[in-house]
Amino acid sequence: MNIKDAILRLFKNLAHPAGIFGTLVAIAIPFLIYLAPNIKHRETIRQMDLNWPLPLFGIQFILGIVLFCFLSKDFREWLKGILPAKSVSIMTLVFAVAISIFAGTQIEARHRVQSDESVFMAVAQNMYYNHESGTCNQGEFDNGTLSCKSTSNSFKTKGLSFLYYLGMPLFGSDLHWIFTAELLMLPLAFLLMFLAIVAWTRQPLLAFLASLLMALQPTVLFQFRAMSVEPLYIFLSALALFVFKWAYDRNTVWHWTLLALILAFFAQTRQETIFCIFAFVLFALPKLLNKKDYKAPVFFVTLSLFSIPALLTISYFQGFGFQGGEFEAHGHFFEDLAKNWEVMTTKLDKNGNLTNPFLSYFNYLFAIGGIYLTFRAINGARKRNFTYLKILAFLLLYHLQTYVILENVSGDFSIEINQRYSLVMLPTMAFVAALPVTHMIQYFATPTGGKLNSKTAFVGMLIAALLFTGWTIHYKKNFNDNIMYNRNHLTIEEHEILGWLKELPQADRFFIYGRPWHFVGYGMSSIHYDNARRMTNSEMKELIEKYKGEVYYIRGLDCWDSHTYHRKAVEHRIATTCDVFEREMDLTGVKNILITNNYWVQIAKFNGRKNYNPQRIITTSELEVVPADSATKKAATLKIHYELKEKSSVAANWNIMISVNDKVLEQGLYKFGSYDKEVNLASLQPGFNQVRFVIQDLSTKSKLADVSKFYFEAANGAIALTDYPIENHKQEWGNLHRNESIEGNKLSVNGQSFINGIGTHASSTTIFDVAKKFATVKFSVGLDDESLCSEGVGVEVLGDGKSLAKTPFFRNGELHNVEANIAGVQKLTIRSFPKEGINCSHVDIINPVFIP
16 A cells, blocks of 8 residues: 555545544644634633633643543553663663752752743742732732732733642742752653653663763753753653554554643743644544544644643734843744854863763754654655654654744843753753664664574663763862852842842741742732832831831842843843932842852841932032131031931931041031031142032931042142153053043942042053152042942052052952052052953042142
C-alpha cells in the first residue's frame, strides 16, 4: 500500500458521525476563539480569559487524577515492561538526586526574570482569593481577602499560576515555598525524561546520557532554582512524551484522553508551546485512526476544550507588540539564531570563568549529533529502516515552537533574560548530543562481530557521566556567584528589598511602588504611585494609621533614566511620575541601596501629603561682609541673613540648625520670621567657608531643607584652584569642567549643591605648577549625583611625584575632606583612579584652595 492510500484509509476511519462531529468541534473551538476579537467580540474574550481558566483547570486536574487512578494497574504493568536493568535505573536515580543537591546547595534561590515571574504569582493570588485568572496588579490584603485595585488580563499562560494556587492551602499564600517546589521538580524532570526516552528507543544508556546532559547545563540548573515557567515546560514535555508512549502502546480511548489532558496543560506553559502539540497529534494519527471508534474524536475534543485557557490568552493578545528596544519582534530570526549560537559558545573569560550560563562543548556536541542523526535518518531510510527518520521528523515538527519564539521576541541571548528561552531547546539538544556519544561507547563495548558487552558499556557510560558531571561542578564558583542574570536589574532590586524586609520585625506593611504586583505576588499589599497620589489626605491618614506607620515608598528601576537598561530590552521609565510624587509627598528616608548601572533603590517611610510649601521653607541672602567699626571697636563680621516663611501648624515640629564649617552656630525650633546672624571674620578659615542651613521635622526625623552658602576668605593669599592655571590635564572620558560637573550640571554630592569646584572623570591626572608658593592644599571630593553606578573611586595628592594624601575608595553619597602639606612642592598632582571600571566615575573636587 502506498503512502497516499494509507493516509486515505486512516481518514476514512474518521468518517463516522462521532468522528466528524468531534473533529468539527475540535476545530471550531480554536477558530471561533481566535476569530472573536476580529468580529467585535474582544471584550467577550477578555471576560472569558478572566473567568474560564480556573474552573477548566479544576475539571482538567480532577479528570486527570481520576483517569490515572482508573488506569493505575495497567500503568504498573506497562512500566514493568519498559524499565531497564536495575544498574542503569539506580545510576539514573543517584545522578538525579546528586545534581539536585548540588543545585540546591550551590545556587541561590531567586527570581531570574522578575516581572514575568511576579505576574504568575500575582495571578495565583487572584485565583486563590478572588477565583479570577487576571493579574492583580495592585491590591490590598485584609482579613483573608484580597481587594484588587487594578486587574488586567495576563499575557502569560496560566498553568504555573494554577499550580501555585493548588499549593497555597498547604504551603502558604506568601509563595516563598515555590523555590523549593521548583528544585524538587528537577529530579522528577530528569527521571521522566529518562523514562520517556527509554520507552520510545529501548536504549537506556542513551536515555541516561541525554537526561544527564540536559540536567547538567548551567542555565537549566539556574532556572530550576528560580520559579519561572521554563522548568515546568521541561517537566511537562518529558511527562507528555512518556504518557504518549503509554497511550501509543495501549491504544484505548482512556489512555488517549489522559494524554490529551496532559498535552492541553502542557500548552499552558508558554503561548508558543501550542505549536509543538502538532508533532504529537501527527504521530498519534496512525494509532488514533486505526479503526472507526471514539479514540480520535474524544482525543481531539479533549485537547481542544482544555486548551481553551491558552487559546483565550493568544486570542486576546493577538497583534500586541510586547517587545521593544532596539529590535522590534519579527524579521530577525536568522540574525538572532546566529547571535544565540555565539552566546552559547562564548569562550571562558581570562580567569577561566563562564561568561554565559552555557557550556560550549555541549553545543558543539549537539552540532555533531545533528549531523549524525541526519546521516542515520537518510541511511536508514535507504534500507527501509525509518526509526531515525521518524525521530528527526518529530523533532523538527516539535520545534516549530522554537521558530515562533525566536521570531516573536525582541533581541537574542545577549540579553540575559532571553537566555531562559534556551530551555525550550535544551532537552532536544541533549538527546541529539547524546546520540553519537552513546553509540560510540556501544561500538567500543562490542567485540568485532560479537554482542554488546553490557558491563563494558555501563562502565563507559559511567566514566562519561562522571566527566560531564565533573565539568559542570568544577564551575562551582560561577554558580555561587549567580552568573545567570547577575546584571538583571529587577531581580537584584527584588532581592535587595526582600533582604531589607528580613532585617525588620514581622509586621503588616503597605508599599507604594512602580510594579506593585511584585509585592502582591508575595502576599503583601501594594499600589502604584499614581493610585497613591489620587488618595485624599484623610485616606492617606487612615492608611498610615491602619498599618501603624508601616507604609513605604520605594523608588526603583522604573524611576530612573533610560541608561539603566539594555538597549534591546523591554522597559519603560516613569521618572517624572516619581519626581512629582516625591515633590508632593512627605517622605522619611529609610534605606538607599546601590544596585548597578546607574540607579539606586531608595526606600522611604510614607507620611502622607506635604501640608506645607517646600519651596517656601527658607530663603537665604548672599553672604555679606560687614567691615570693622573702629568707633565701636567692632570687628569685621560675616552677615548671614535668612527668612523662615512657613506658617502652617506642622512647622511647630520643625528644627533648624545653622553651622559654619560643620560647627554649629545656632540650633532651635523653626519659627516664622526674618533673621540675621553674624560671624567674626577672624574665626573663618582661609579659603572656602560653608554656612549650612538644615531644617528637620522632629516628628518624622526627615530632612526638609538643606541649603548652603559659601564665602571665600582670601586672607594671607589663599587662592581657589579654579582660578589657578592648570599646567597639564588628562582624563579617560569627557573634558574637565570648572564649577560644573563633567556633564555640565551644578556640582552636587549626596544632595548638597556646590558652586566652586572641578568636574572631572576617573581616571584623571591634573598637574599644577605651584612653584613652592603654598603650604597647604585643601578640598573635598565625592562622586557627583548625576551618575550613580560607579564601583568606587580613590583620589590622591602628589607633590613632585611623592604621595602626600590619599582617600580610601569611595562611592556615591560620600564626601571626603582632603588636606595635604605642600610646602616646598614645585609640581602638584591631583589624580583620581577607579576601583574597577571607569563607568560613571564622575569626580567632583569641591572648594579646592591653595593656602600660602
